[in-house]
Amino acid sequence: MDQEHISGDGEGAGRRRFLALATGAAATAAGLGAVAGCAGGDTGAADGAGPGESPEPSGPPQKEEGPHGFDVRAENARPGNADWQVTKAGPARAIEGFADRVSVLPGEPFGLHVSTTAPRFTVSAYRMGWYGGARARLVWRSEALPGVRQPDHTVDASTRTVRTRWARSTTVETKDWPEGCYLLRLDAQGGEGQRFVPVTVRSAATAGRTVVVNAVATWQAYNRWGGYGSYDGPSGGYASRSLAVTFDRPYEYDDGAGLFLVYEAPLLALAERLGIPLAYTTTTDLAREKRLLEGASAVLSLGHDEYWSPEQRAHVTAARDAGTNVAILGANCCYRRIRLEASELGPDRTVVCYKSSYEQDPGFKRGHPATVDFRSAPAADPESSLLGVIYDGYPVDAPYVVTNPGHWLFEGTGAKAGDSFPHLVGVEYDKVNTGFTTPRPIEILAHSPVVCEGRPSHQDTAYYTTPSGAGVFATGTMRWVEALDAKGDGRSGANHGLDARSGTLTTRVTENLLRTFAAGPAGRTHPAQDNVKSVYGGPGA
Incomplete structure (x- = not known):
């Protein structure tokens, strides 16, 4: 198989739809048929059901500090909430949103940008984990908030980047939120629709802990909200793909959770059930913070972690060379070289990946590494x-x-x-x-x-x-x-x-x-x- 074919270039629409089906299946806990031959699509189901308690938020953990700074066992001893799933997606665009921060430290606020056809909506923040099989705990719920239909998106002519420019709907405080992976469920008034917004409450330090890394750059590359993703555009052709995608938009799939429920939530549940001392971060945080992995016991790349920046790769490699174990729990990892740039809402919110068109990239012309597959010239460095x-x-x-x-x-x-x-x-x-x-x-x-x-x-x-x-x-x-x-x-x-x-x-x-x-x-x-x-x-x- 030649390199162009292996990379998926030229068949991006099929590959992107393959993963879109996977995420939709997970959201409804119903899988599709197995792949037939070499022309099928990837599907999956994440089992979120399990025993749960009251849907009201439980109190803060009685013991959050342990020898590693956060006690996973104590947190998972809290009552879980089995009714966390999106069960009433509703019509397209009934309600959807995104956070203006991919991750925050405990106690830091972030903004939610929500568009809905309903007059009011609520936000429920679920920390994902084990919780006796419930897989989630309700940490916080908002009061009813006024809903508005935000303006239509625009598409940048040069990069085909979808931009929303939505107003901030509310500011979410994270006081007393434990570190972890969160799904915020948006509920439109009257049951008209539900969607998730993912956010990570990241760990400030990882020494002595196993680091769970949310592969947010890959989630965004496969996101086609607004008609464009890193594989194709409205025509379905590779040539119409976005050359840069932004976190300033919702996730397209039925539940809004990106690729989290398919490729990450089952591993998170298992690790928290075992009581492994965990830390939590994202691929963008690994790229930004050179010393984040210092002293970490292990770092986990989960089910689909394809898009890496050179900085992220250098920092993980340095951690390995200092004795940190590395687990790759998927395939096609560290395959695409990306560059992170700012959006209008903040730093590291745009994923740039020109792939085979890297010579057109203004950043490459300014001396940045080519955003092409790691194994490809120029500066080939196979994963x-x-x-x-x-x-x-x-x-x-x-x-x-x-x-x-x-x-x-x-x-x-x-x-x-x-x-x-x-x-x-x-x-x-x-x-x-x-x-x-x-x-x-x-x-x-x-x-x-x-x-x-x-x-x-x-x-x-x-x-x-x-x-x-x-x-x-x-x-x-x-x-x-x-x-x-x-x-x-x-x-x-x-x-x-x-x-x-x-x-x-x-x-x-x-x-x-x-x-x-x-x-x-x-x-x-x-x-x-x-x-x-x-x-x-x-x-x-």
């Missing part, structure tokens, strides 16, 4: 030097095949060599390819045959260790986080047909990973044993 694996293709739907069952990550799974888990490889996948820069020693845990648009290949799950002691793990499949919620026999078609066996396997492996990575540099206790030659063979392995 494998950090991840160990490299993106290999899209779309696939294939069984996941265990090849190294004795590895510590498979402990307690009962997995045997050759065990196969249908549909767990998809929709994008990575592999170990020593034709690109590949850290050694590296162990391949799963080596799954795939066929991508007629091209035979393999998906790999891999683990490598570094001189600093850091361990780096990559699942090599985008469905890993979604699979954490897989149940039943898969015949319903939910979660791509993933069944409870896949859910059990991915959950146990992820538990082993989180506990070991939280304990410190994993390479010191679990050094990798290189097996590339035995898996792939050949003199270059």
Whole structure:
């Protein structure tokens, strides 16, 4: 497969719609059918239901400060609220909005910009986590606020960037809000519509903690609100795509949560259920704050984390080289090189990615790095030097095949060599390819045959260790986080047909990973044993 095809350039509309369907399915907790061949679309469902208590806000945690600054166990002992989901989306544009900050520190305010056809609306802030299976806790609810239909958006002629310029509807104070990942639910008066607005209450420091990173740049790249995203425009063609997208607009999908519910919420629930000491941040914060990861036990890239700035990559690499473990719980990670610029509402609110048109980028002409794929010229720097694996293709739907069952990550799974888990490889996948820069020693845990648009290949799950002691793990499949919620026999078609066996396997492996990575540099206790030659063979392995 040639480079242009692998990158998705030229087939952006299909790829973007693929993920749009995934998010819509998650919002309604109903999956679509599994991908057929290489022409399907990625879908997913996040199981948000569970036991809950009163829909009224519960009081502040009795114990917020622990040895790491925030006590996840104490927070998740609070009563949860099972009725947090968007269940009445209503007509298009009935109510929608966005926050003027992607993240805030606890106690910092942010503005909400809301457009609605209803005369009044309320805002309910849910902290997402485990909460006994409810997956959310209502932390704050507004009084009824006046609703207005905000002006139509405009489109910049040069970059095809959608701009809203909406007035601020209200200011939200976050006093007594614990750190974490939040969904703010907008409810139009009279049940006319509901939508989410995501925001992160980020951690000021991460020392001794496992860092959950919301992949907000990728959420925005796949957002097509206003008719344009980073893959296509109203015509559906790649040439009409936005060259820069902004956070100053709602998320297009039915629930408004971006890609959070599909690719991140299941992992967050598992980590909080385990009581792992966690910190919370976003990709834009990692790019901005050079020392944010100092002393962190581990950093987690979740299910779809494709768009990275050079600064973010440099900061994660530096953390790895200082002994911080890195987990890539998806595929196609760190693939697109972006630049963050200001919008009218503040810094780092515009994601610039010209891709194959990088020579037209005024920033590139001023000396900024080309916003093209990391592996591509100029200044090619393949993602494998950090991840160990490299993106290999899209779309696939294939069984996941265990090849190294004795590895510590498979402990307690009962997995045997050759065990196969249908549909767990998809929709994008990575592999170990020593034709690109590949850290050694590296162990391949799963080596799954795939066929991508007629091209035979393999998906790999891999683990490598570094001189600093850091361990780096990559699942090599985008469905890993979604699979954490897989149940039943898969015949319903939910979660791509993933069944409870896949859910059990991915959950146990992820538990082993989180506990070991939280304990410190994993390479010191679990050094990798290189097996590339035995898996792939050949003199270059």
